[in-house]
Amino acid sequence: MSPFNNTIPFRRTVLVTVLAAGVCLTAIAQEAPQASAASEAPMRAWTSINGNIVEGAFVKEENGKVFLKRPDGSIVATTRAKLSPNDLLWIDARLNPEKVAKTESFAKATQLEINKMEGHKKVRRLILHTYTKLTNNDRDDKMLAFLIRDAFSMYGWQYIGADCYLTKSGKKGKIKEMQFMPQEPVPLREAVQMTRDKFTLALPDPVIVKEISEDGDTFWEVQGAPPYVSRILLLVDPGTQNIKRFDFTFPPPGKAATR
Structure with missing residues (x-):
């Protein structure tokens, strides 16, 4: 079942596993529009702990997973543990700006x-x-x-x-x-x-x-x-x-x- 199915209607959802720039991600191909959070977030480079990079816009974080929208419109998911400290700080700053520590x-x-x-x-x-x-x-x-x-x-x-x-x-x-x-x-x-x-x-x-x-x-x-x-x-x-x-x-x- 798609992690978005409680908020976004889908006509077709397919789950596949892909390797994007060496980062292990779960890709979710979909035809319906994405959540507004994806359109609001800027496209940026995300770096895995082993140095590999993938382009994407932040969609949301849920149950320890981070969802990103790639330039082709597909949604990919990875875990916090696989992202660099800089990426985690960026996510925390976006979700809880009032609690962000000085870095x-x-x-x-x-x-x-x-x-x-x-x-x-x-x-x-x-x-x-x-x-x-x-x-x-x-x-x-x-x-x-x-x-x-x-x-x-x-x-x-x-x-x-x-x-x-x-x-x-x-x-x-x-x-x-x-x-x-x-x-x-x-x-x-x-x-x-x-x-x-x-x-x-x-x-x-x-x-x-x-x-x-x-x-x-x-x-x-x-x-x-x-x-x-x-x-x-x-x-x-x-x-x-x-x-x-x-x-x-x-x-x-x-x-x-x-x-």
């Missing part, structure tokens, strides 16, 4: 820009994914303990902290949260680039960050984190408005992050 977008920095980033220079690169695979962090002679101990001397961070999920025996298991404090607060643009470079994270380009408030503090939440990271928050320093801490949250053992 910023940062393209990957050039080498010339990176050379001018003082905080970026001071910090040594690490592979965050490696630490998410650790399952025994209870002893002081383990990899996580060495990272925390050598935060400043080897890695250039003022402070590194971590909290772990507990195993059935009550010992420290998989890492739950990590905090990294730079030697001095860094500008947001630089902090976003450090998030990509210094933790070896595959982030979208551009990276979108959303301003949020939690427990009286202001953060920028990085969108499009890889599946082994639940959340990335950049804590704002009230005095300078720069970023004074990088916070990472990781999913429980055996689970991937949910968005």
